[in-house]
Amino acid sequence: MGRQQLPSGITKVTVKNRRTGKPEPRWRVQLNIGEGDQRHQVRRSFTTEAAARSFRSKTLGDVEAGAYVRGSHRTIEQACADWLTSKHNLKSSTRRGYISALQPVRDQLGEIAVQKLTKRDLDDLVVQLRAGQVERALDDGTTKARKKYAARTINKMIGTLSQVLASEQAQGHLARNVAALVDHVPVEAKEYRTLTEAEMYRVLDHQCRDRHLWTLALYGLRRGEIAGLRWCDVDLTAGTVTIRETRVDGVEGIVVDTPKSRTSARTLPMPVDVVKALKAARKQQWRERLALGEAYAGGEYLASDEAGRPLNTWQISAGWERVLRDLGIERVRLHDARHTCGTLMHLRGVPIREIAQWLGHSSPAFTMATYVHSQGEALKAAGQSFDRVEAT
Incomplete structure (x- = not known):
């Protein structure tokens, strides 16, 4: 059986290994996505033909299904700031609550690209907040350790961030909402004392x-x-x-x-x-x-x-x-x-x-x-x- 021809968009090239100096094969994928002002190229390089074919197939399938998300360097900080700005009808006290809920995420993960945020990033943050191992920046440039976060406070943080990421997903900036995958922390029923x-x-x-x-x-x-x-x-x-x-x-x-x-x-x-x-x-x-x-x-x-x-x-x-x-x-x-x-x-x-x-x-x-x-x-x-x- 003759060798299967490469599909359009995939090219086999030979490159020199920087460590050994020996020539090695690479499979480069170059696809034209979108139309008009939205038209752009997607370029990726793979060490195996199978990986290149898989990436091509998935990308074109996502485009066909309307699920394709263009690569972006948009950060968590930008997403949180834009989401808060978009909430035009919030009471001031509610806005203050949202800002407080998102602050640990913005402080610790704000520089991460939205598309690179993982469930593990959020799980690690939850563990650190529960243990009191997260610091917050003060106005004078110093930092101070945050108190251990209560379960309700952590759950509010996860829930608010999930709203932010759901908005990013709806706008086509994100393929999936990883905050929705994070388990909420069990909350013990709090006994509130009333006056006799x-x-x-x-x-x-x-x-x-x-x-x-x-x-x-x-x-x-x-x-x-x-x-x-x-x-x-x-x-x-x-x-x-x-x-x-x-x-x-x-x-x-x-x-x-x-x-x-x-x-x-x-x-x-x-x-x-x-x-x-x-x-x-x-x-x-x-x-x-x-x-x-x-x-x-x-x-x-x-x-x-x-x-x-x-x-x-x-x-x-x-x-x-x-x-x-x-x-x-x-x-x-x-x-x-x-x-x-x-x-x-x-x-x-x-x-x-x-x-x-x-x-x-x-x-x-x-x-x-x-x-x-x-x-x-x-x-x-x-x-x-x-x-x-x-x-x-």
């Missing part, structure tokens, strides 16, 4: 300047909602609080934004304890305004310091932790005050759908299989569930 009913009332009865903030937290408002609440959103006569906006930590500092979700924008009828605390806080801020005169900064926010300057979310959290320390109560995150609220409502028999709307949940999965809007009277009953039961 007795602890809750100790906080509510604690006389301090920002008592109204802790009262709002224990009655179900998010930290960002408390920070964004203005006095114009409070009706002390009707006893209602309307959530219209939030103040949260964004990419470039504190950002005033819309509530977390459509159902987070809500008007709540506040119980007697809350109204009393808000009236006392309003009087205190008026006294501070009179004392400082023109130096007073405005005080339009419920969460303001003695000079009328709005408190940021970190200041509110720090104040909460000081109160718990003063009262000798075991640490509970400020956000878990919402869990305390929901738990006590549930224990007192408030229907799940009313709890969901009171807390401003955007997903019915948080509280029930099918979300149902509550009427004003039902919300009023939910608020009254906190009224103290007098001993007889």
Whole structure:
């Protein structure tokens, strides 16, 4: 049988081995891909004819199937930066979360070409992050070891990077998404402690300047909602609080934004304890305004310091932790005050759908299989569930 003729695009040549100086055969593949402005040449050299034929066959097959990806030096850093830029409708706090999730990838793998990123690269990064063996660059040019990453944080990193690579794949820059092949780290169910009913009332009865903030937290408002609440959103006569906006930590500092979700924008009828605390806080801020005169900064926010300057979310959290320390109560995150609220409502028999709307949940999965809007009277009953039961 005669020797099989080489297919078009493959040429056999002889080259000199740089180490031995002896002549050796090579099979060069040169293919013209695309049309018009997209037309380009693919060149590769192989030591065996079989390898050359395999590459030619696969390349032409990918072109025919629309799966061919042109070679590129585009890096992971460029892909991450472009993906973040393309997310036009993100809330500032969400963008900040994405940037934080991708930072270890950009720091450690940013210079790698997207097309050369492997599953092993990501698996190694996960191992290093879990062991606390990854450093991060500081503004002064030095580096500092990162803390060991929790499973949830690592999984968020993998998930966000997978979105980046899926976008690269959709744009034709990448053949496959290797982040989708990385196993997520098992997450142990985290036990969040809530305040007991007795602890809750100790906080509510604690006389301090920002008592109204802790009262709002224990009655179900998010930290960002408390920070964004203005006095114009409070009706002390009707006893209602309307959530219209939030103040949260964004990419470039504190950002005033819309509530977390459509159902987070809500008007709540506040119980007697809350109204009393808000009236006392309003009087205190008026006294501070009179004392400082023109130096007073405005005080339009419920969460303001003695000079009328709005408190940021970190200041509110720090104040909460000081109160718990003063009262000798075991640490509970400020956000878990919402869990305390929901738990006590549930224990007192408030229907799940009313709890969901009171807390401003955007997903019915948080509280029930099918979300149902509550009427004003039902919300009023939910608020009254906190009224103290007098001993007889």
